[in-house]
Amino acid sequence: NAGVTQTPKFQVLKTGQSMTLQCAQDMNHNSMYWYRQDPGMGLRLIYYSASEGTTDKGEVPNGYNVSRLNKREFSLRLESAAPSQTSVYFCASGGSYYGELFFGEGSRLTVL
């Protein structure tokens, strides 16, 4: 099993450009999440999806949009990138009774 797969792994954007981060999981999990990780800040929840067809805002949703394309895929879109969105983005999924999350390897985004 691949688990949670994120693409791309690295991306450099200029201010104002748009891009989409892709995430797919093969564990048949209902819930999927997007976090960002900044130095000294831990992980902060951007958006999450409890099930196919539903999405909800997390702690830091401004400047982002998401799409739960199907049960496997959850994408994160930056419509007009800003330097403050330079970060490492992690996708995660969860679905077991016990509540642990499974993370992808991260997508490192730099906005110039």
Add this chain to the structure above:
Amino acid sequence: SQQGEEDPQALSIQEGENATMNCSYKTSINNLQWYRQNSGRGLVHLILIRSNEREKHSGRLRVTLDTSKKSSSLLITASRAADTASYFCATEISSGSARQLTFGSGTQLTVLP
């Protein structure tokens, strides 16, 4: 705002010693989880302790939970150089339609050979 806060922020020990990391949180929780992150990698789940549990063991890991003090500790016994990583606590609260985990800022553990 951070629900969980780890202490210390950084810890350096010799191989074979025990490492203890602490986590404090602010609101009532369903469970508390610990994750490990190697440099440049994603987070990996280590152990989960429910709000009605006080102690849990998994291999060289021991987790305690004190809900009256809103705190938890992670003990790694007989540490190895390969344990060098960042460790995060995460608290789960009931909110909305999905489980949500709130992460602390982490403890950077360095185990010296």
